[in-house]
Amino acid sequence: MTKASIPQGTRDFTPEVVRKRQFIFNTIRNVFELYGFQPLETPAMENIDTLMGKYGEEGDKLIFKILNNGLDNKEKEEKSRAAFEKVLQGKNTADLTERALKYDLTIPFARFVAMNHNKLTFPFKRYQIQPVWRADKPQRGRYREFTQCDADVVGSRSLLNEVELVNIYHTVFTNLGLTAYELRINSRKILTALAERCGGADQMMNITIAIDKLDKIGIEKVNAELQQRGLNDAQISIIGQYLNIGGSNEEKLSAIETLLGEISTGKEGIEELRLVTEAAANSNLIVDFTLARGLNYYTGIIFEAKAPATVKMGSIGGGGRYDDLTGLFGVPNIPGVGISFGVDRIFDVLEELQLFPDAVQTGTQVLFFNLGDAESKAAYKVMQQLRAAGVRSEIFHENTKFDKQFKYAENKNIPYVVIIGSQELADGNCVVKDLRARKQDTVKMTDITGYTFA
Numbered sequence: 064m065t066k067a068s069i070p071q072g073t074r075d076f077t078p079e080v081v082r083k084r085q086f087i088f089n090t091i092r093n094v095f096e097l098y099g100f101q102p103l104e105t106p107a108m109e110n111i112d113t114l115m116g117k118y119g120e121e122g123d124k125l126i127f128k129i130l131n132n133g134l135d136n137k138e139k140e141e142k143s144r145a146a147f148e149k150v151l152q153g154k155n156t157a158d159l160t161e162r163a164l165k166y167d168l169t170i171p172f173a174r175f176v177a178m179n180h181n182k183l184t185f186p187f188k189r190y191q192i193q194p195v196w197r198a199d200k201p202q203r204g205r206y207r208e209f210t211q212c213d214a215d216v217v218g219s220r221s222l223l224n225e226v227e228l229v230n231i232y233h234t235v236f237t238n239l240g241l242t243a244y245e246l247r248i249n250s251r252k253i254l255t256a257l258a259e260r261c262g263g264a265d266q267m268m269n270i271t272i273a274i275d276k277l278d279k280i281g282i283e284k285v286n287a288e289l290q291q292r293g294l295n296d297a298q299i300s301i302i303g304q305y306l307n308i309g310g311s312n313e314e315k316l317s318a319i320e321t322l323l324g325e326i327s328t329g330k331e332g333i334e335e336l337r338l339v340t341e342a343a344a345n346s347n348l349i350v351d352f353t354l355a356r357g358l359n360y361y362t363g364i365i366f367e368a369k370a371p372a373t374v375k376m377g378s379i380g381g382g383g384r385y386d387d388l389t390g391l392f393g394v395p396n397i398p399g400v401g402i403s404f405g406v407d408r409i410f411d412v413l414e415e416l417q418l419f420p421d422a423v424q425t426g427t428q429v430l431f432f433n434l435g436d437a438e439s440k441a442a443y444k445v446m447q448q449l450r451a452a453g454v455r456s457e458i459f460h461e462n463t464k465f466d467k468q469f470k471y472a473e474n475k476n477i478p479y480v481v482i483i484g485s486q487e488l489a490d491g492n493c494v495v496k497d498l499r500a501r502k503q504d505t506v507k508m509t510d511i512t513g514y515t516f517a
Contacts, residue, residue, distance in 0.1 A: 370408070479496065
């Protein structure tokens with residue numbers, strides 16, 4: 064007998080949880096549509112070459128690879144064993160695996176744009192709500208299968224797009240009740256300037272990978288990692304000055320201007336940050352120079368959304384500009400910028416703060432009691448009228464005691480029951496009970512569609 068279980072880092076979702084998740088999805092989707100974004104879907108798996116090398120050395124380790132079909136074929140066995148040895152050494156081989164589960168939605172989107180750029184109208188604004196997979200260590204707020212909600216604009220270098228994305232974050236989080244969220248912002252151009260100040264642009268990845276771990280490991284371990292990556296004490300001291308910049312957004316921008324403003328890349332990044340922070344002044348935008356987002360493809364402004372400080376949770380969203388991502392697929396010079404919502408973490412935050420509306424749990428609005436053959440036939444006819452009017456309704460599956468039918472409605476959070484007994488059937492009436500307000504009305508069967516089921 065097989066023990067019932069699911070893979071570590073994955074979850075089943077009960078009807079109650081699905082309804083809450085749909086509330087989040089619908090809130091985000093409505094805002095995406097409000098801002099002119101179009102829906103898109105891409106396959107669960109991609110060719111492995113599409114994904115590998117796009118997420119940095121840390122990200123590449125988290126890609127779920129899919130074994131090729133037919134590896135149990137005796138003719139292929141020796142070749143497969145040799146290929147597996149290569150994989151154990153950290154190398155990829157098409158003899159063993161040619162495909163992988165997608166790690167995020169951005170790279171598959173870039174691949175889609177590269178394949179379809181001649182058919183698209185630019186700027187092309189798309190949103191995508193789909194699951195992704197990462198071979199990460201499961202923990203609270205971090206899963207191996209989770210859903211991302213992305214919005215991206217490609218074909219435009221205008222910073223108006225960044226301002227729009229900031230406002231999308233603000234609108235979504237406000238609509239979800241997360242008014243105390245924080246949206247952190249930085250620029251990869253400023254990080255590039257920091258690398259140049261510390262010996263050259265080739266230090267960029269060493270610095271960003273280390274800085275990206277600051278929240279998790281602290282400044283001392285970041286310094287130790289920088290030292291291990293070949294930076295000297297003088298360079299680490301400059302990075303320390305950089306990480307210690309504080310104050311208001313304007314004070315931070317003034318301080319970074321003093322440290323890196325004479326470097327052309329840094330000056331450009333500072334000007335872009337200033338423009339976006341001023342244009343989106345009514346959002347919860349915070350300039351944060353410790354923000355690095357250790358993904359290779361970002362080239363300009365980067366974002367990271369944080370839950371309210373009262374909740375111990377990591378990032379609940381992030382993104383940034385990637386001005387040549389399609390160049391990875393042979394179609395250069397298509398700029399892009401995008402953001403992502405971490406739905407699973409947002410769910411945990413809303414649950415902890417008890418921010419889900421009560422109405423989210425309402426599936427069926429009306430339960431018709433089953434009180435006998437003739438009565439249930441009449442009830443079914445009335446129920447179909449309600450369904451045609453858009454009222455979510457069902458009838459109890461058997462003629463049984465009132466208590467059992469009331470208990471069913473209670474357990475399913477059904478707010479109304481409709482009772483048609485022998486007397487109601489004779490009079491052409493039905494009794495409508497509001498279980499929340501603990502009141503009832505007698506309504507003509509022919510008038511049921513005019514009743515307000517709030």
